[in-house]
Amino acid sequence: MKKMHRTxxxxxxxxxxxxxxxxxxxxxxxxxxxxxxxxxxxxxAGLQEREIxxxxxxxxxxxxxxxxxxxxxxxxxxxxxxxxxxxxLAGPLQLDAGQQAKTRELLEAHKAEARTLGAELxxxxxxxxxxxxxxxxxxxxxxxLTARIGELQARxxxxxxxxxxxxxxxxxxxxxxxxxxxxxxxxxxxxxGSQR
Numbered sequence: 012m013k014k015m016h017r018t019x020x021x022x023x024x025x026x027x028x029x030x031x032x033x034x035x036x037x038x039x040x041x042x043x044x045x046x047x048x049x050x051x052x053x054x055x056a057g058l059q060e061r062e063i064x065x066x067x068x069x070x071x072x073x074x075x076x077x078x079x080x081x082x083x084x085x086x087x088x089x090x091x092x093x094x095x096x097x098x099x100l101a102g103p104l105q106l107d108a109g110q111q112a113k114t115r116e117l118l119e120a121h122k123a124e125a126r127t128l129g130a131e132l133x134x135x136x137x138x139x140x141x142x143x144x145x146x147x148x149x150x151x152x153x154x155x156l157t158a159r160i161g162e163l164q165a166r167x168x169x170x171x172x173x174x175x176x177x178x179x180x181x182x183x184x185x186x187x188x189x190x191x192x193x194x195x196x197x198x199x200x201x202x203x204g205s206q207r
Contacts, residue, residue: 063140066133074133074167077125082168086175092190094118094178100193104186113181121174128170132163 058064063071073080079093087093094117097104101111139156142148179187191197 063133063136064143065136065140071133074129075126077122077129079171083171083175086172087194088196090187090191091175091179092182092187092194093175094121096194097178097182097190100190103193104182104189106186110181114178117174117177117181121170124170125167128163128167132160132167135160135163 061067066074070080079095083091083093094114097106097114098111098118101114106114135156139153139160142152142156182190188197
């Protein structure tokens with residue numbers, strides 16, 4: 012009898028651990044089969060139809076368009092505004108004509124760089140996907156391809172963050188403070204690089 016209880020307890024513990032692991036690895040909002048958290052979870056079902064398995068169609072579109080994708084949150088949420096939103100708030104921020112012109116130039120240059128890097132990153136992810144799809148993936152080639160992807164991800168994030176640094180330098184401390192307030196995350200200080 013004790014042996015049966017131990018066996019049942021072990022089976023229950025194993026099932027609970029399996030379910031926890033599946034929920035941990037499931038994409039957000041998709042725990043379990045059909046999003047209902049059942050033990051037979053298939054969190055990646057359907058993703059095999061993606062052109063590039065590691066990127067959704069939306070991820071690919073955003074990378075090719077040079078969109079932010081939250082890559083500059085470390086800057087944005089610590090008092091370093093981004094040019095797109097600065098232009099959207101040009102009136103409330105009381106940007107002068109020079110600030111508006113320089114911000115537009117900054118945004119255009121940034122978008123061009125981000126689109127180029129985004130396209131390179133999509134191509135690198137596609138190459139990695141094709142390497143595995145060929146059915147004869149080699150460790151050395153995986154190492155090379157993932158190193159390239161990592162390098163591009165770092166360069167893309169750096170490009171977004173550097174743009175926020177440059178934008179902050181175009182604004183006064185008062186404008187930076189107003190920007191944070193208007194965006195709903197006021198900061199108590201303006202960055203050192205902002206205009207005095």
